[in-house]
Amino acid sequence: MLIYDTLSRRKREFVPLRQGEVRMYTCGPSVYSTPHIGNFRTYVVEDVVKRVLLFNGYRVTHVMNITDVEDKMVREARGSRRRLREIAAKNERYFKECSRRLNLIPADHYPRASENIEAMVALIKRLMDRGLAYRDEAGNIFFDVSRFRRYGMLSHYRFRRGLEGRIYRDDYSQGEAGDFILWKAWRRSDGDIYWDTELGRGRPGWHIECSAMSIRYLGIPFDIHMGGIDNIFSHHENEIAQSAGATGKIPARYWMHVRHLMVNRRKMSKSLGRSYTVEELRRRGFSYRVIRAYLLSQHYRRRLNFTFPGLRRKAREVQRCQDLIRRLRRVKGAVDSEAADRAIDRALSDFTFHVNNDIDIPAALDTLCSLVRRLDQLERRGKLGPGNASRALQAIRRMDSVLGIIF
């Protein structure tokens, strides 16, 4: 199985650290608001990566964090811890409901940032002990990027040293030159949203959350770390700095990043105009399976341009597969043919090749569609018997264990 690794910038043969077992960490949602289908593109791809691993016989431990403590949350909650909890709970519930509808296999753990503060505090203390972090007058704690030589190894971002990167502005202070925040000291606007810890009263920075929780739930190093492409810098870069700074180990062996879903040539985002939610598309008559298929219709490292004609096209494709399934279940009379069995075997082996080639789902999907077409032809010519049909169903079921768009 080949996987493109952002860190080494090439496709690498995938070899898990422990034989037969894969540990993966995916950056989950920040629950200050509701996610749109652009966000879900990433989650669906992550789900498929997991399914391909399962397809290959690996046992998979999947951790997806829930970010319920960070600036946007605090702002949304207007300094009320109770409100923060309500907002987080509501959005987390919505997120999981959408995930279920889009046929995502649930993660094994969904650690919440708010419930792992101690782990973060411990990690920050370790960084301070190692001289990689410092505290300012206000009590904020920053990671000292100049003390971590390999900073920039993931994003290849050129870090300009010596500039005034240590200034605490209103929010995170990492400018181009910037050190980034590990711990934010309590401010009046935070209201009762704070934790009293050995580091003082305050709350953790965004990046430390993933370092602490990935180490806690998966150990270090683990196998695969995934997220949206916009996390390469600064989130994952910082996560590496924190985790490696504290433990001496790069947290993950393979880093995978999903490109954005576009709309009108721009990335789909709430602020930049148009974005659609899963429910919105559902109301317009597109089934969850179709939405899922659509989000998988382009290779994950290429951008996918969202259009309604495209979505309709996908709907027809899925429909065709499902129509065939229905007919396969009723095949009788005709005699089994070797041609049909050959087509099925061929399709399954092509399919396997493609999913193992850096999760090439479009190509794998093509294989399935070609098989469907071929079976239609054979059926038409009376060369599709009950034995063929049952083998075909079995093969398609196996393919769909990866795709999750038919059954």
Next chain:
RNA sequence: GCCGGGGUUGCUAAGCUCGGUAAAGCGGUGGGCUGCAGACCCGCUAUUCGUCGGUUCAAAUCCGACCCCCGGCUCCA
């Protein structure tokens, strides 16, 4: 400015790593099957791959220059 991804038929796009003369799906169109319709089946649908040069017997594929579009670099899937 720095890092990265693209420009192929009406649309979505494969191919480019290992040059040999343009996949596939959708749409459109002609026909078949069918009581009608749908579904399904058969055929047709790019002399051309952003532009200009170069290398070659041969280039979408290699080399050079240029144009255009987009993403990341601030929170972001």
